[in-house]
Amino acid sequence: MKAHFRIRRFNPETNAKPYWQDFTLDNVAPADRVLELLHRIKWEQDGTLAFRRSCAHGVCGSDAMRINGRNMLACKVLVSSLAAEGAESVTIQVEPILGLPVIKDLIVDMEPFFAHYRAVMPYFVNNDPPPADGRERRQSPEERAIFDDSTKCILCAACTTSCPSFWANGSYVGPAAIVQAHRFIFDSRDQAAEQRLDILAAPDGVWRCRTIFNCTPACPREIEVTRAIGEVKLAIQMGAERMRARKMTRGGTE
Amino acid sequence: MHTHEFDIVVVGAGGAGLMAALYASQNLPGGKVAVISKLYPTRSHTGTAQGGIGAALGNLEEDHWEWHAFDTVKGGDYLSDQNAVRVLAQEAISAVIELEHLGLPFDRNPDGTISQRRFGGHTNNKTRQPVRRACHAADRTGHMILQTLYQQCIKNQITFFDEYHVMDQLLSDDGRTAGVVAIQIGTGELHVFRSKAVIWATGGWGRVWSVTSNAHSLTGDGPAILWRRGLPLEDMEFFQFHPTGLYGLGVLITEGVRGEGGVLLNGRGERFMERYAPTIKDLASRDVISRAIYLELKAGRGIGGKPYVHLDVTPKTVNRYLAEAGDSRRIDAATIHQKLPDILDFCKTYAGVDPVEQPIPVAPTAHYAMGGIPTNVDAEVLAAADGTIVPGLYAAGEVACVSVHGANRLGTNSLTDLIVFGRIAGKKAAEYARSADLPPLPPDPSGPVQAELDRLRTCKGGTRPGEIRRRMQETMMDHVGVFRTAEGIQAALATLRDLKAAFRDDLTLDDRGYRFNTDVLEAWELGALLDVAEVTAASALARQESRGAHSREDFPKRDDERFLVHTFATLVDGEIQLNHSRPVDLSLGYQPQERVY
Numbered sequence A: 001m002k003a004h005f006r007i008r009r010f011n012p013e014t015n016a017k018p019y020w021q022d023f024t025l026d027n028v029a030p031a032d033r034v035l036e037l038l039h040r041i042k043w044e045q046d047g048t049l050a051f052r053r054s055c056a057h058g059v060c061g062s063d064a065m066r067i068n069g070r071n072m073l074a075c076k077v078l079v080s081s082l083a084a085e086g087a088e089s090v091t092i093q094v095e096p097i098l099g100l101p102v103i104k105d106l107i108v109d110m111e112p113f114f115a116h117y118r119a120v121m122p123y124f125v126n127n128d129p130p131p132a133d134g135r136e137r138r139q140s141p142e143e144r145a146i147f148d149d150s151t152k153c154i155l156c157a158a159c160t161t162s163c164p165s166f167w168a169n170g171s172y173v174g175p176a177a178i179v180q181a182h183r184f185i186f187d188s189r190d191q192a193a194e195q196r197l198d199i200l201a202a203p204d205g206v207w208r209c210r211t212i213f214n215c216t217p218a219c220p221r222e223i224e225v226t227r228a229i230g231e232v233k234l235a236i237q238m239g240a241e242r243m244r245a246r247k248m249t250r251g252g253t254e
Numbered sequence B: 001m002h003t004h005e006f007d008i009v010v011v012g013a014g015g016a017g018l019m020a021a022l023y024a025s026q027n028l029p030g031g032k033v034a035v036i037s038k039l040y041p042t043r044s045h046t047g048t049a050q051g052g053i054g055a056a057l058g059n060l061e062e063d064h065w066e067w068h069a070f071d072t073v074k075g076g077d078y079l080s081d082q083n084a085v086r087v088l089a090q091e092a093i094s095a096v097i098e099l100e101h102l103g104l105p106f107d108r109n110p111d112g113t114i115s116q117r118r119f120g121g122h123t124n125n126k127t128r129q130p131v132r133r134a135c136h137a138a139d140r141t142g143h144m145i146l147q148t149l150y151q152q153c154i155k156n157q158i159t160f161f162d163e164y165h166v167m168d169q170l171l172s173d174d175g176r177t178a179g180v181v182a183i184q185i186g187t188g189e190l191h192v193f194r195s196k197a198v199i200w201a202t203g204g205w206g207r208v209w210s211v212t213s214n215a216h217s218l219t220g221d222g223p224a225i226l227w228r229r230g231l232p233l234e235d236m237e238f239f240q241f242h243p244t245g246l247y248g249l250g251v252l253i254t255e256g257v258r259g260e261g262g263v264l265l266n267g268r269g270e271r272f273m274e275r276y277a278p279t280i281k282d283l284a285s286r287d288v289i290s291r292a293i294y295l296e297l298k299a300g301r302g303i304g305g306k307p308y309v310h311l312d313v314t315p316k317t318v319n320r321y322l323a324e325a326g327d328s329r330r331i332d333a334a335t336i337h338q339k340l341p342d343i344l345d346f347c348k349t350y351a352g353v354d355p356v357e358q359p360i361p362v363a364p365t366a367h368y369a370m371g372g373i374p375t376n377v378d379a380e381v382l383a384a385a386d387g388t389i390v391p392g393l394y395a396a397g398e399v400a401c402v403s404v405h406g407a408n409r410l411g412t413n414s415l416t417d418l419i420v421f422g423r424i425a426g427k428k429a430a431e432y433a434r435s436a437d438l439p440p441l442p443p444d445p446s447g448p449v450q451a452e453l454d455r456l457r458t459c460k461g462g463t464r465p466g467e468i469r470r471r472m473q474e475t476m477m478d479h480v481g482v483f484r485t486a487e488g489i490q491a492a493l494a495t496l497r498d499l500k501a502a503f504r505d506d507l508t509l510d511d512r513g514y515r516f517n518t519d520v521l522e523a524w525e526l527g528a529l530l531d532v533a534e535v536t537a538a539s540a541l542a543r544q545e546s547r548g549a550h551s552r553e554d555f556p557k558r559d560d561e562r563f564l565v566h567t568f569a570t571l572v573d574g575e576i577q578l579n580h581s582r583p584v585d586l587s588l589g590y591q592p593q594e595r596v597y
């Protein structure tokens, strides 16, 4: 089939403002990934088109973009999911994710996003000496299960840049940073949960979340982002210890 | 041009680079350590590693580092240096425990210890049966390693230069490491990083081939840069084809699928590995299985005549074979959902297949570089086959050839390699930096890079880089892939020379700007790929034997008389020179034997 692309272009070196550019590709198959088609445009038609990518199978988080109005990883969207069944052609609109400054074409400045990430102590803290026998700290499969979902995050920013609260106020830490904090708050081996909860209880923390739910469908890793945020809110209210215990009794997928 | 000064510069922010950076900074109090990476660290390819990291923890059954060492040597078809394998297998245990202490969320056994699973080539040396040695965090072990190490780097306030692409290695007149040159991708500006020590950790180069599990960014920059500086590359002919890439795409389907009981079936529904590896069948080492698949396809036993076979992990099939083998284990849909969630997702997204209900279409995919920048067990880069080193230069991870993987890497041993030798590289570089001074920079340090970038930014020939890349990948896939012949390799070399000429004299690019010019960067990477492809083909032509991943149809047997040695390739006056004088280290006493699984 034919694919008609509308791509949001902007190169501050040469353009005064962003504009839309159209490209057409022939011989497009339903199983083609949008990333492959962007490569075809770049490699066959216009080498100036700029976008990030690396792994090409949805695990490195490089290529979150707004495709037909929704945040997705270009390498994880097949043409078939954008075209009507049996269609002769498909129209695909691609723009950069919203809420972060555009550097060029589909590439945004990720620094504000990573600054929020770094702000939530996204690292393991345990100041006790490790077990005397030189072996691993023990953790039961049940304790491990309650934070499994948030360990999957690849920091692609699809959630944060689909969030109206973040668009309205870029100082909100955003869903991705909260997911990262969740990963440690609910880890039985970690000792800094209360500090993280203090950070997230501040005005630019979790309470800016209005439960609009854009983040969860945006997540290419199928993390239940809104649920994770809700659990962090509850942990602030109940204390991390009690919230952890509650999640344990209700199972990993409360 | 900007100039920076550091004690140690790490190039690459995958598992090896981050581990090296953590150790370098811990062992150099008050010192300055920087990590330079062309990708944001968390985008590094380590994050895609699925199945596990090998270490003889013995959490579920008897295991010993010596067994791990023997399996590694046998898997490597006896080309592994046994002094290095000893370090790998011994230190694997403390390295995995250390990752756990750093917070890595491994899956757990009921007693709270780290969970382990079976993986190709890992055996109980007494019974020869598969042993559970692969420590895992679902099927995203590499993701967890990368995240955990990056998190710890943030905690330890390591300095990062994200999205800086290194393009040259600086050496002083007396041959010492003096730093690197990089382009800041966002602005196009050049930066010179002066340093006492440099640690290369840029990963692999699967993009030399057309079907690969490797990221677009894996373009062999590290080896190409050192090669152009006259340093040798070791055992480049050994590149692993993983047997189970998703058909058509090459996306990896981890061996963990077979570890959980999955089997390979041909077009007649036969479990053909019973014929090729009667003892451990579908868990034989990768080179063996990739060849078996090719032979099945060649004999017309693909699925419906197409060039792929089936990987079947449906509970129905798996349980039938387990029962036949008298194994009491059984799996159900929940096992697959719990242990292989990402694999389910890949199969559904990219092939429209649900592995719980249907078999997965697979074919071999270019996966892993056993060869690379030669190093000794202290991660020091060798200047020649006689073992002399380049002071201040280190390499670790997939880019390095130490050589633990020999002619064929065992699954789970790369992640182990990253952590073990990344750690050593960090420590040793710190030791060196403590006593070394900062060598003077050569005159006009960024001149050569500037000249090449200017050429690329203004070239006006008739050939697009995409065209050259495609032809290189196809010729390497056809002629320097799973099976090779002298004739085929020569044809590939001729094509590569044409392509290099086109790259030099007839290239055309569209983007003449500075800001995030990925047109120029991709072209530069293509230059690296072409160099690496040519060394690979030349090394493959000279090795007239079949060993591990290097399988010559015209020399089908292993030849220990002539080739129990490493290949060292060096660029001398524009010509590739090959040297086969470096013997394999056999210090663990594992003498070459016939390799049967």
Ligand SMILES: Cc1cc2nc3c(=O)[nH]c(=O)nc-3n(C[C@H](O)[C@H](O)[C@H](O)COP(=O)(O)OP(=O)(O)OC[C@H]3O[C@@H](n4cnc5c(N)ncnc54)[C@H](O)[C@@H]3O)c2cc1C
Residues within 6 Å of the ligand: B011, B012, B013, B014, B015, B016, B017, B036, B037, B038, B039, B040, B041, B044, B045, B046, B047, B048, B049, B050, B051, B052, B053, B054, B141, B142, B164, B165, B166, B167, B201, B202, B203, B204, B213, B214, B215, B218, B221, B222, B252, B254, B367, B368, B396, B397, B398, B399, B411, B412, B413, B414, B415, B416, B418
């Ligand atoms: C799909 C897949 C699954 C795998 N599964 C397993 C497994 O289960 N177990 C196992 O043991 N192994 C596995 N492997 C192999 C293993 O993942 C890799 O060998 C390993 O992760 C390589 O790590 P590294 O640190 O050497 O390099 P990488 O993680 O590839 O990192 C390379 C780094 O170098 C940087 N870089 C590269 N060039 C430049 C440059 N010119 N300038 C600046 N920076 C640069 C990149 O930005 C990146 O940060 C798998 C591999 C693949 C592809």
Ligand code: SF4
Residues within 6 Å of the ligand: A152, A153, A154, A155, A156, A157, A158, A159, A160, A175, A176, A179, A218, A219, A220, A221, A222, A223, A225
């Ligand atoms: S939670 Fe999901 S959408 Fe958000 S950054 Fe992580 S992976 Fe991306």
Ligand code: FES
Residues within 6 Å of the ligand: A053, A054, A055, A056, A057, A058, A059, A060, A061, A062, A063, A073, A074, A075, A076
């Ligand atoms: S390219 Fe890695 S997630 Fe798409």
